[in-house]
Amino acid sequence: MANEVFETYESEVRSYCRKFTSVFQVAKGSKIWDEQGREYLDFFDGAGALNYGHNNDFIKNRVISYLQQDGIIHALDMYTGAKRDFIEYFEKNILEPKGLDYKIMFTGPTGTNAMEAAVKLARKVTGRTNVFALMGAFHGMTMGALSMTTDMASRKGAGVPLHDVTHIPAPYMFPELDTIAYMERLVTDDHSGVEMPAALVVETVQAEGGIYPLDAEWLRRAEEFCHKHGILFVVDDIQIGCGRSGNFFSFERAGIKPDIVGLSKSIGGYGLPMAIVLLKPELDIWKPGEHNGTFRGNNLAFVAAKAAIEFGLNEHIYEDVTRKGEIIREYVEKEILPLHEGLELRGLGLMWGIDFEKAAPAGTARKAVTECFNRGLIIEQAGREDCVLKMMPALTISDEELKAGLAIIKEAVKAVLS
Amino acid sequence: MANEVFETYESEVRSYCRKFTSVFQVAKGSKIWDEQGREYLDFFDGAGALNYGHNNDFIKNRVISYLQQDGIIHALDMYTGAKRDFIEYFEKNILEPKGLDYKIMFTGPTGTNAMEAAVKLARKVTGRTNVFALMGAFHGMTMGALSMTTDMASRKGAGVPLHDVTHIPAPYMFPELDTIAYMERLVTDDHSGVEMPAALVVETVQAEGGIYPLDAEWLRRAEEFCHKHGILFVVDDIQIGCGRSGNFFSFERAGIKPDIVGLSKSIGGYGLPMAIVLLKPELDIWKPGEHNGTFRGNNLAFVAAKAAIEFGLNEHIYEDVTRKGEIIREYVEKEILPLHEGLELRGLGLMWGIDFEKAAPAGTARKAVTECFNRGLIIEQAGREDCVLKMMPALTISDEELKAGLAIIKEAVKAVLS
Amino acid sequence: MANEVFETYESEVRSYCRKFTSVFQVAKGSKIWDEQGREYLDFFDGAGALNYGHNNDFIKNRVISYLQQDGIIHALDMYTGAKRDFIEYFEKNILEPKGLDYKIMFTGPTGTNAMEAAVKLARKVTGRTNVFALMGAFHGMTMGALSMTTDMASRKGAGVPLHDVTHIPAPYMFPELDTIAYMERLVTDDHSGVEMPAALVVETVQAEGGIYPLDAEWLRRAEEFCHKHGILFVVDDIQIGCGRSGNFFSFERAGIKPDIVGLSKSIGGYGLPMAIVLLKPELDIWKPGEHNGTFRGNNLAFVAAKAAIEFGLNEHIYEDVTRKGEIIREYVEKEILPLHEGLELRGLGLMWGIDFEKAAPAGTARKAVTECFNRGLIIEQAGREDCVLKMMPALTISDEELKAGLAIIKEAVKAVLS
C-alpha cells in the first residue's frame, strides 16, 4: 500500500498525514498533486510557510541558479555573499521604509528557536526571569518556547512542569476585564505574587488559538505598558508576519515598534527552513555564540528569502492581501455564516477562521476539514478543541482559486452541519 | 567595506565570522572560495553538517532535478514521495543491514530539536523527570537541550536556572572513578538525593567537550546499566554520526543498540536543515502532533538525504573513513606532537583533536585557528577553555587535501608554540 | 543601652522590634509591660497566636502542672497521653458538633510547615503539580509555602524563581471579573496555558494582604468549583482560625467543608509553637513519616491547646467575638472614618483593618503604628504597601480595654492625618 512505509516506519507522532491521507508529489502555486495525479487546492499554506505559493518560479530560478553556481550552502554564521545580500535588501527595502531600526539575529531555522532566542535575550537584557505570554498563544515546542505555548496536549508532552511564564488572559477571553489594567495591577501590586516580567510576548493575531486578531488599540496600550515598566515587547510574527496580515509585519496596523520580533515560516520564501530575530540595536548585548545552532547559516534559504521579498514587492503581493481577504470575508458572511446559527468569522489579511463552537459540537471543524479534503481542498482547523476552520491561502492565490476554495468550504460546512 | 553590512546590521551574537573574516561565496568538496577568489581548505565541515563535502555533485543533481520538477518542498508531516523514498532507503540500506529496528520521527530540522524530542519521549515513556547527561556534553541551545549542555557560557545565556538534569562525570574526567558504578550507586542508594532518570544521554565521542571518544566497553556497560534500571539509553549522534566515526552510526563500534538516537547535521547530506529521531518501535507512544514543528517536512532535505546515503554507500565513503583517519593520526603523531611537550591527540574516524592544555596557555588553540586561517585552512577549536584544535574534514576529502591541511596545521602549531 | 545587645548580635532580619522599640518582660491578658514598667495594650496579639490573651491563667495552670509532673515534653510522633487528650477533646468538642470529619496530622510547629504539608498532600492525592493561590495571600516563608505567598519582598528573598503555583486574582481586586468563572475557564480551556491544579488554597480573610474577608458566597462557589474538578479545597486558617472570625473555623460562616485545613498560631493556646493539618479521612494516603519534623510532638503545646479550647468553650469566648467585633466596627465607623475622606474599614470577628490607601500617602499606616505605640498601644499594619492598620486584639480582651485601644487609634489617626 502507498502509505504502508509510513505506517510501518514513521513514528506515531505524525499528524497532518492522518487528515490528508494522500502521498503528495508535485506542487505549484496554490495547487498540490498526489501521486495518483489528483489535484488539491491549498488553503493550508504549509502552516504559513508558503506565502509566495509552492515552487514560485521567480524564487525557484534564483535557488536553482545559486545551486548551479555552487554557491556556498551551509556556512554557520560565517559571512557570505548570500547572507549580505539578504541583510542589505531586507534593511533597505523592508525595515527602512517602515522606519524600523532593527539588527538581525540568525537563529536555528525554526520558529521555536527564534522564540527561545527572543526570550533568552529579554531575560539577559532585563535581568528578570518571568515572562508574560497570552492565553491562547502558540510559540513553539522546545522547552523554552513550550513554556509560553498554551495548548495543553503540547504542554503535557514536556514531561516536566513548565516554569517562568505567567499566562495573561487574552483580551477576547474576558471582555469585561481590561487586560492592560490587569497586567498593570500584576506588576504594581506588591502582593500580586507575580514577578515583573522580562518580556510580554504576543502574536498580534493568535493563530493556533483560533484566529483571534488583537485590537490595534490593545497593542498600542500593551506597548505603552511595556515601555512604562522596562518590559520588552516581543512580537511573534512567525505565522502572521511576512505579509499575511496585509502589511509585511503584522504589527504595522497598530503603528507600534516592538523591541524584538521573531520571524520564521515564510521568511524563507520557498518553504526552506529559516528563522530570524529582529532586535532594537540597543538590546544587542549578546556575546558571540551565546545562542547558536548549526543551520543558522542556511544560505539557500537566504537566497530564497531575498528573492521572495523582491517578488512580493515588485509584484505588489503584500498590497493585494487586504483585497483578497475581503473576498473571503464577503463570501463567508454571505454564503457560509447564514448556513447555521452561531457560526462566527474572525480574521484579517489572509488569515480567517470560521468558528463552529457556538454552532455545533466539538469536532465539527475537524469533520469539515475532511469534507474539504474529500472535495479537493487542503485546509486546517485550529483553536480551542479544534473548533475553528482556518483559511490561510498563499498570498499569491488567484481570485478564481480563492473562490473555488470558498465554494468547497461552503459545501463542506453544509455537509457537516446537515 | 565588505563586512560593514554585517557589522552594522547583524547581531553581536555572530561568532565564526570573527575568526574567518572573509566573505565566502562558492564552495566545492573540501574547498571554499571567498569573494576575492581566495581558496580555503575546509577542516571545519560546517560543524559536521557537510560530511559529503560542499555541493557534492551527485546530491546536487538530485536536488536541482527535484526543484525543476516542482517536487513538493514543504509539507509538514504529510506523506510525500520524497519522504517515503528516504524512509524506505534508510530502513533497507542503513538500518536493516545493521540489525537495527527503529522507527523514524521527523522533528524540526535542527539537532537541538531532535534532542528535545528525545528527552520528551524518554520522560513520557518512563514517567520520570530526571535525565542523566555527561559533563562535557553539548546537546543544543533550546532550553530542554540546554539543560543537558555543559558549556557554562551557553548555560548562563538561559537567564533562568536550568533543571531536571543530573550531570555525570565523563569517564575521562576522574580516571580513578568507575562512572558506571557511580551511576549505579546514584540510582540504588536510597539516600543519593538523585532521582532515577528517564534517560542517559551520551555523545559517543564528545565533540564540543574536546574530542573525547568514550571507550566501547564503557558504552556497553552504560547500555547494560540502562537496561537494568529501565533507563532509556539515548545517543546524540548529531555530530559524530552519519559516517564520521568510521561506521554510519558512531555506536556501532561498541555493538550496542541505543533506545533512541538523535541525528541531524550531515543527515541532510547537502547542508540542508534536517533532523530525525530514531526510536525503538515499542517506545513509540507519541500522540499525533505531540511534538511538532513547521519545517519537519523539509522535502528538499529528504531528497538530499537519500542521495547522500546512496552516494556514501555506492562510493564506499563510510568504509574509507578509518583509513583517512589513520593518515591524520600518523601525521600528527609523527610531525606535530613532537613539536612540544604536552601536546595530545585524541579522536577516531575523521574527528580528531590536538589538545594544547598541557602544552601551552589557554587561548593557544584559538591562536592556531587564526594561523591556519591565514594559511588558507578553515578549522575550529573546541573543548574546555577552547584548548583543542579540532580536525574534522569532509569524509570525501582527498588524501592530498588531507595532507595539505595537516601540513598547514603543523606550520600553524609551530607558529603559536614558538 | 538596653537594645545594644540586639543591635550588636541579632541579625538585621529583625523587624517588629524596629517599631516596638522597648524591651518587653511581662504580659497578661491584653497587656504587656516593658522592662521600665511601662504598660502597653496589645492589639497585635502575637500576629494571631495569642487569641486567649497573654499568659491566660487557666492554660498557664495546666502548663505548669504538666511541667511539675514531669509530663513528657518532647516526643516526636510517639503516642502520649497529652496528645491523646488533645485529639479526643478536639474531635469531640470542636469537630463533631460542627459535623466535620477530619483526621489530624501533626506537623512541625509552624504555620509554614502546615501549609507545606497541605500542599504536598494535595499533590500526592491528585498527582498534579500546579496549585492555585490567591493574589494577596500569605502562606509562609519556607520555599513551598513561599511559592504561594504573594508579598514581593518575601518572594525575592527566595533567591531562586518560585514555581508550581498560579496566582488567581482575589475577588476584590477586579470587581468586574467573576473569579470563579475565571478559574473555571483556566481549567476547561484547552489553550489556557495553566495546568489543572492539585489544590485551591485560600485564607477566608486575607490578613497580610490587607484584611479582606472573602464573601461567603464566593467561598461556596469556590468549594463547588473544586469539587467539580477534583481540586482539593485547602483553607489556611492559621491566622483567622481558632475563633477569631466569630466561629472556631473561619469557613463555618460559609457553610463549607474544606478538604484540608491548616491551623497554627493560636491552636497552641499559650503562644507555644504548634501546627496541625486537618484532612478528610479519604485523603489520608500519607506513608509513615513522609512529612515529618522534630518538634511535631510538642506536648507542652498539646496540653495548652486542649486547655485553651476548654477555656474558649467554657467561658463562651468564641461566642462573644462577633459582639466585640461590632464594638470595633461601630467605633471606627463613627469616630475614625469621618476623620478623613477615603478611609475604609474592612473585617469581621476580631480582625479589622483601617485602609489608608485612598486617604493618605503610602506609609501612613506605618506612621499610625508608631503613633499608637507612643500612646501605649501595640498594633500592626498590613496590606499592599503597608497601607492598612490592623486591629487584632485577643478574643479575651475586655470591653474597656477594647475601647481604650480604639481611643488611642483615633488619636493616632488624627495625628498622622493632620
Add this chain to the structure above:
Amino acid sequence: MANEVFETYESEVRSYCRKFTSVFQVAKGSKIWDEQGREYLDFFDGAGALNYGHNNDFIKNRVISYLQQDGIIHALDMYTGAKRDFIEYFEKNILEPKGLDYKIMFTGPTGTNAMEAAVKLARKVTGRTNVFALMGAFHGMTMGALSMTTDMASRKGAGVPLHDVTHIPAPYMFPELDTIAYMERLVTDDHSGVEMPAALVVETVQAEGGIYPLDAEWLRRAEEFCHKHGILFVVDDIQIGCGRSGNFFSFERAGIKPDIVGLSKSIGGYGLPMAIVLLKPELDIWKPGEHNGTFRGNNLAFVAAKAAIEFGLNEHIYEDVTRKGEIIREYVEKEILPLHEGLELRGLGLMWGIDFEKAAPAGTARKAVTECFNRGLIIEQAGREDCVLKMMPALTISDEELKAGLAIIKEAVKAVLS
C-alpha cells in the same frame, strides 16, 4: 484500646509510634514511662532534641519560674529580656571563648526553617542559585530544605521535581574519589554543566545518612575550597551540635569557622521548639523581616536555652561526652561487633551507629529496634535502607544507664542475628 484514638483520628503519616507502641506519660533524665507505668531507657533522645535529658530539673525550674512570673511567652521578634539574656549568655560563654564571631538570627523554631533561612541568605549574598549538598544528607522537609535532603521517600513526597541543588558524593561513598578535587573540578571546568554554588551545606556527622563522621581534614579542605571560590560554607549542626560531638559545635574538632551555622533541636534545651542561624557579621545583609515566622520569638525556649547551656557548662556536661562515647565504643567493639561478621561501628561523641549492612539483610536494624523496645530501650535506626542502629543517649546519661542500654542492645542484636 489505648491506641484507638490515634488510629482513628491521627493521620497515617505518624511513624515512631508504630515502633514504640506504648502511650507515654512521664519522663525524667534518660527514662520514660508509659501509662501502664512501664519504664524505658531512652537512647533516642527525641531525635537529638533532648541532650540535657528529659525534664532536666535545672532547666525546668527556670521554665516554671518564668511561667509563674508571667514572663512574656510569645513575642515574634520584639525585644524581650529573655531573648537578651540568651543572646548575651550565648555570645559571652559559647561563641567568644571559641573565638567565633557570629550574629544570631532567630528563625521559625524548626531545623528545616533554619536551613531554609541559611540557604536563602547564601543565595542572597552570592547572587548564585545553585547549592552543593552531600549525598546522604538530611536537612529538613520543607521544600527548600527538602531539595537538599537525600532520602528518596522524603523527596518523592514533594510531589514536584526538586531543584537548585547539586548533590556531591559524600567522602565515604567512593573512597577512590577525592571529593574536594571533584568539587574543584565542577566549579573550574567550564564544561561541567554544574553551576558555581552559593553554598556548600554539610552535616559534619551525617546522622540520618547512617552515622558517618566526616574527616576533620576533609572539613578543613572543604572550608578552604569554599573560601577560594566565594562559596559560603554552611554547617547544619542541628542534630550533631549542642555538645553531642564532644564540643559544643561539631565543627570545632576540625578547627574551622563556617560562614553560617544552623542550630535547632537541643538548642531549646528542654525539647521546646527553637532554631537559630549563626552568621558571620559581614553576611548580615538581610532586610528587616525578609525571612520571618510567627514562633521565632518563643521566649519560653529562650529561657530554657540559656538555662541548658548554663547547666551544660557548669556541670561540665559537654566535657564528659567523649569519655561516655568511649564507653559505647569499647562496649560495642568488645561485646557486639564480635557477634557477627560484617558488623561495623561508626560515630563520635555520643552519636554512634552499628551498621548491619554487611552482616544481615535489609530490615535487620529495624528488627533490632523492636527487640530493644521489647526489652525496655527506645532507640532508632537510620541510614541507607535503615541498616544502622543509632545510639544517641542524652549527654546527661549516667554510666550505669549507658551500660544498661548497651547490654540491652547486645541482647537485641543477638536475637536478630541468631
